[in-house]
Amino acid sequence: MSQPGQSVPAGRILVIGIGNEYRRDDAAGLIVVRRLSESSVGDFTVLEHTGDGAALMEAWKDAETVIVVDAVRSGAEPGTVHRFDSSLQPFPASTFRGSTHTFSLVEAVELSRTLSQLPPHFIVYGIEGRDFEAGSGLSTEVEKAVPDVADRVLHEVRAGSSRLF
């Protein structure tokens, strides 16, 4: 049985893939981080996550560098890769605003920031999805973006590593 309440020890680098495997392109974040588990670039932790905001806050609480990968819908071309540096500024104001029905990534980041718990280095990669219907399998454009994002995440991880030493 697993131990409850485990989070990343301080000084760590944490990569989180958020997604739902049964909603096509919504799985993008999970697919990217699964590629990372296969390669080894020194010491970092990979988490697959459903995106529950409070659990996310707990997961990254003691991390030094956090890189999140998630599917995005913004109207850009499917397969477009967006990068946000959340340590510099909040997410664009229109994201999730006007509704407090959900408490997921964006709220978790901003609440962490308000409570002074946001890790000092926090990057979010969003892959523009095309198809979020039920089913397994990524659309072609998203599938093509996966290796590129995985590479970029590894770059971020190396940068995080060099900051620690």
Added chain:
Amino acid sequence: MKTRTLKVDYLARVEGEGSLYVKIRDDKVIDVKLKIFEPPRFFEAFLRGRQFTEAPDIAARICGICPVAYQMSAVHAMENALGVTVGGPLRALRRLLYCGEWIESHVLHVYMLHAPDFLGYEDVIQMAKDHPAVVQRALQFKKIGNEIVTLVGGREIHPINVRVGGFYKVPTRRALEPLAERLKWARDAALETVRFTAKLPFPDFQQDYQFVALRHPDEYPLNEGRLVSNRGLDISVDQYENHFVEEHVQHSNALHSVLKGDGAYFVGPLARYSLNFDRLSPLAQEAAREAGLGPTCSNPFQSIIVRSVEALYACDEALRIIDHYEMPENPAVELEVRAGTGYGCTEAPRGILYHRYRIDDRGSILDAKIVPPTSQNQRTIEQDLWQFVPQHLDLPPEKLQWQCEQAIRNYDPCISCATHFLTLNLDRE
């Protein structure tokens, strides 16, 4: 003749379908269109052809906030089809798991989603600026719910330890002990939460609801019971489809679940509470009374108090289960695959969640029906708005809109059905 409209896109990010539309003419409400939830039809289709053993794991993906509820309704339905009963410590572990989810879900809703409305904050983030300690306590409290789910349900957020017949692994008594200590803290936090919510300002808004919930001879309902209402309904779960139907509502482009011959009904904490007050633990009953509640509650705004009472009950019940727990010899009961139809209905945090499956003699799923609580409440929410809006027409439009959203949040609707992707409106100049 003056006409104004109130339009809110809740789910601008999900196929543009979640929306509220209210039309007011000469200070009279002439139209209310609410569409906040699409039933998981695609998951019903997705399940066809899969093995019965996969139902809990696939169904768990329907909701990111209450995967345990989907797993419980699924396993109960499959066990019903196979003629199997799970009792004893395995049954107790399932209740414990469900308590964990109730705590997680209710605490999230009370503090992160609903309390900001009552205190005049746009969201929990603004609320945290003025009340960091309250929000921190809420996060710690919710975390204990997560810990229960992790310990009993397996490592990940989606419990991987649940299966038809029981579990893959069961914990030792010793493994549960640290959880008991945390739950004692949680119980205190729950009591404080009831007191905190009791002091919030509530509009005077009572309605004559048809409440529907499970009822069990000994317990506050989680996994088992008969389906009852405050208007004489008393049926076994397998009779659900003989009494509850989905009606297509022309104006709203949504399917509304109704009681045959009776119309709208109300599921969830208020319904459970009003139909099962006598089954709450003494501590929970006491806290409810102290908060000014009677044995029934018909003010949907006070659902925030009732959720707090249920979270308190869940802590109490979890402690009771851990105290009596004896590790079972086998993590699951034996199953013999056979063709049949099975029915399951359990109390998700938001209300009754009904599953029905038909399987063949190799255990393959032929068809499935899943009716979540949020889709069952849609008509009632709409009716609330029909009543609520005329009483508040004097408010400035922004304030009225916010109050409508708050009224909808009374139902803790599960709007994002297992989707979480970010929708961004990027201004490119």
